[in-house]
Amino acid sequence: xxxxxxxxxxxxxxxxxxxxxxxxxxxxxxxxxxxxxxxxxxxxxxxxxxxxxxxxxxxxxxxxxxxxxxxxxxxxxxxxxxxxxxxxxxxxxxxxxxxxxxxxxxxxxxxxxxxxxxxxxxxxxxxxxxxxxxxxxxxxxxxxxxxxxxxxxxxxxxxxxxxxxxxxxxxxxxxxxxxxxxxxxxxxxxxxxxxxxxxxxxxxxxxxxxxxxxxx
Numbered sequence: 001x002x003x004x005x006x007x008x009x010x011x012x013x014x015x016x017x018x019x020x021x022x023x024x025x026x027x028x029x030x031x032x033x034x035x036x037x038x039x040x041x042x043x044x045x046x047x048x049x050x051x052x053x054x055x056x057x058x059x060x061x062x063x064x065x066x067x068x069x070x071x072x073x074x075x076x077x078x079x080x081x082x083x084x085x086x087x088x089x090x091x092x093x094x095x096x097x098x099x100x101x102x103x104x105x106x107x108x109x110x111x112x113x114x115x116x117x118x119x120x121x122x123x124x125x126x127x128x129x130x131x132x133x134x135x136x137x138x139x140x141x142x143x144x145x146x147x148x149x150x151x152x153x154x155x156x157x158x159x160x161x162x163x164x165x166x167x168x169x170x171x172x173x174x175x176x177x178x179x180x181x182x183x184x185x186x187x188x189x190x191x192x193x194x195x196x197x198x199x200x201x202x203x204x205x206x207x208x209x210x211x212x213x214x215x216x
Contacts (some may be wrong), residue, residue, distance in 0.1 A: 050076030
C-alpha cells in the first residue's frame, strides 16, 4: 500500500486484504493523537463484527470538538445492519475536521447506503481463488459431511471465500445448475451479510446441489 500521509482528505471506505496490517500502516503514517480507532470493544476476537455500541462510540467521538483534523477509523470483518444505519447521518454530514476511514475486506459487507455517502479506495491485491475441496461431479453425502465438519468454525469472511471457490468450481467443471440453484448462491451471500451462521448456509447450498445437480 502506498504512503498514507496526506492521502485522505475526506471520509473514505478502504477495501483491503488485511485489516490488522492496514491499521498498523495507518498508525505509522498518521500523526500521533490525530486518530481514534473504533472496534467492537465487547469482544477480544480481532475478527469480530462491528456492533451498534461501536457505532454510538464513533458518533460520540465525532462530536468531540477538535481544532485539527481527527481521523475516526472504523473497522469490522462484518458490520451489523443497525450499526451501519446509525452511522449514516454522521457520515453524510460529519462535524468539522472529522474524517472517517472505514476498513473492510469486502464491498458486500457494507450497505449500499453507506457506499453512497463515501468514496471508496480498492486497496486489495489481486489473488487467485483457491480450488474448492469437493469435486462437484462426484461428491457424496459422506464427503459433504466431512467437508462441513472441517468448516464448523469458519467466520463470515472465510465463508464468502468458500462461496467464491464453489462458484469458480461450478464454472470450471461446467456444472449446469437450475435457476433456483443459481438464485440460491445469491441468497446465500445475502444471508451471510445478515450474519447467519456460515456453516448452515454452506451446508444448505451444497446439499441442494448434491440433490439436484446435473452433469454434462
